[in-house]
Amino acid sequence: MRNRTGRRARRKRRRLKSGQDPTRAVSLCHKSQYVELRRWLKERGFSSRSLVPALFSDTGRGLMTMKPVQAGDVLISLPETCLLTTTTVLSSSIGEYIRRWKPPLSPLLAICVFLISERHLGSQSRWKPYIDVLPKSYTCPAYFSDSVVSLLPGVLRKKALNQRDAVLEMHCSSRGFTHTLQPLFAQPVEDIFTCDAIRWAWCTVNSRTVYVQRCQSPFLSGDPDVYAMAPYLDLLNHSPVVQVEAGFNQATSCYEIRSTLGCKRFTQAFICYGAHDSQRLLLEYGFVAPNNPHRVVYVDPDLLQKFITGTDKQFSHKLLYLKDHHFLENLTFGVEGPSWKLMTTLRLLSLGPEQYASWKTVLLGAAVSQDCEERSVHLARILCQHLMEENADALERLSLMKVDADLSLTEQLSVVESLRREEQKILGYSFEVLRDIHIQPILPQLMEKVILLKIPHSKCEVGTPKMAAIVLRIGI
Numbered sequence: 001m002r003n004r005t006g007r008r009a010r011r012k013r014r015r016l017k018s019g020q021d022p023t024r025a026v027s028l029c030h031k032s033q034y035v036e037l038r039r040w041l042k043e044r045g046f047s048s049r050s051l052v053p054a055l056f057s058d059t060g061r062g063l064m065t066m067k068p069v070q071a072g073d074v075l076i077s078l079p080e081t082c083l084l085t086t087t088t089v090l091s092s093s094i095g096e097y098i099r100r101w102k103p104p105l106s107p108l109l110a111i112c113v114f115l116i117s118e119r120h121l122g123s124q125s126r127w128k129p130y131i132d133v134l135p136k137s138y139t140c141p142a143y144f145s146d147s148v149v150s151l152l153p154g155v156l157r158k159k160a161l162n163q164r165d166a167v168l169e170m171h172c173s174s175r176g177f178t179h180t181l182q183p184l185f186a187q188p189v190e191d192i193f194t195c196d197a198i199r200w201a202w203c204t205v206n207s208r209t210v211y212v213q214r215c216q217s218p219f220l221s222g223d224p225d226v227y228a229m230a231p232y233l234d235l236l237n238h239s240p241v242v243q244v245e246a247g248f249n250q251a252t253s254c255y256e257i258r259s260t261l262g263c264k265r266f267t268q269a270f271i272c273y274g275a276h277d278s279q280r281l282l283l284e285y286g287f288v289a290p291n292n293p294h295r296v297v298y299v300d301p302d303l304l305q306k307f308i309t310g311t312d313k314q315f316s317h318k319l320l321y322l323k324d325h326h327f328l329e330n331l332t333f334g335v336e337g338p339s340w341k342l343m344t345t346l347r348l349l350s351l352g353p354e355q356y357a358s359w360k361t362v363l364l365g366a367a368v369s370q371d372c373e374e375r376s377v378h379l380a381r382i383l384c385q386h387l388m389e390e391n392a393d394a395l396e397r398l399s400l401m402k403v404d405a406d407l408s409l410t411e412q413l414s415v416v417e418s419l420r421r422e423e424q425k426i427l428g429y430s431f432e433v434l435r436d437i438h439i440q441p442i443l444p445q446l447m448e449k450v451i452l453l454k455i456p457h458s459k460c461e462v463g464t465p466k467m468a469a470i471v472l473r474i475g476i
């Protein structure tokens with residue numbers, strides 16, 4: 001026994017020394033909050049010896065495996081009795097007030113009001129052990145001040161402002177209903193269902209619920225009723241590279257998560273919240289995952305106007321056409337260069353007056369001329385460079401703001417910083433790809449196929465081995 005422990009310790013030391021496994025975990029099992037939570041869940045039919053709460057050096061709080069999880073094993077199975085859904089809300093003391101209220105509350109607002117009410121009840125709440133382990137605040141943009149929002153990249157900045165507005169709007173529209181709850185509370189309801197409280201509840205639901213499709217209640221609005229708070233299970237962090245199967249199992253009446261590839265003992269058990277890029281993770285969950293394969297940098301369509309208008313009289317027509325055909329959504333730079341959609345958009349915007357007749361051909365993916373190709377690559381370089389400068393500027397402003405920041409602002413700034421640093425790297429890779437593109441005469445027939453096959457232009461120089469391979473592949 002001593003021998004095994006010694007070997008494991010030696011291996012761990014070696015791993016740490018070689019920098020292979022810098023993640024450290026400290027179990028939180030013994031902490032009273034988690035002892036209470038586990039006891040409370042046991043009374044509801046759930047216990048888990050194989051997953052324990054722990055604090056990880058890279059992701060913060062999560063769940064650690066106490067034994068190996070084999071591929072295909074159920075990682076966690078949480079009985080319906082532990083889930084917090086609109087059924088829970090409607091059968092609580094605020095349920096009768098919700099049933100009477102017209103127009104009906106949305107399922108989301110009903111759960112938010114319930115969470116705030118239970119948090120306020122404190123020790124009198126049946127949900128206290130769960131409420132106690134919920135975060136007290138979040139690093140989602142709903143919590144950002146104007147100055148932090150201004151550090152976000154353009155496309156995300158707009159979504160962040162929308163998120164803040166959505167929370168304000170929810171607070172305003174809930175006031176009428178929350179006033180009716182006064183008989184349930186000794187304190188004035190305005191002091192309980194504050195804008196801060198709504199924001200906390202909104203972020204709690206948005207970042208922690210699992211999807212469970214429920215029957216439409218006649219007492220709630222027609223908005224989708226799909227939110228289920230899942231105590232303990234919601235301690236699982238996200239990894240973009242793990243695969244799990246998750247869903248409510250009608251046969252067992254449990255919400256189950258099955259690990260597709262399994263995981264080792266004493267490591268963090270992750271799930272995947274979806275194939276989200278980093279901006280989406282920041283917006284919805286308030287964090288940025290390292291090495292996200294879905295990472296991209298978005299180009300704000302407004303930027304096109306800034307760099308391209310010039311003397312092109314057709315510019316606004318082209319822009320309108322692109323907008324109508326959804327070409328202005330999700331224009332991106334990635335680690336492999338500008339996306340096909342971005343390049344096609346730039347090609348169309350680069351058409352000279354004598355080439356206008358070919359605009360539909362461009363949208364279908366065919367090349368029109370060499371000078372148009374050159375112009376579009378040049379535009380891509382300018383856009384990429386501009387975004388790099390904008391990133392550098394945001395990082396500089398951010399580092400100044402960090403000087404006097406309190407803990408909560410520091411947390412927000414470090415999330416934004418991770419995003420900006422990641423974007424800077426992506427743009428650097430994209431710029432290298434664009435720099436290496438030297439457009440040389442390409443047979444129109446070949447060009448057409450190259451574009452249809454979405455082969456990066458960096459690989460399309462005539463006479464290069466890569467081009468020769470492409471020619472062979474597409475059989476010209």
Ligand SMILES: C[S@@+](CC[C@H](N)C(=O)[O-])C[C@H]1O[C@@H](n2cnc3c(N)ncnc32)[C@H](O)[C@@H]1O
Pocket residue numbers: 058059060061062135207208234235236237238239284285286287288289
């Ligand atoms: C469902 S909860 C997961 C448990 C959470 N860490 C906790 O302590 O309550 C989702 C939140 O966890 C955090 N999170 C999830 N995955 C993460 C990751 N890979 N790195 C950092 N934070 C992560 C984010 O704050 C996110 O909003």
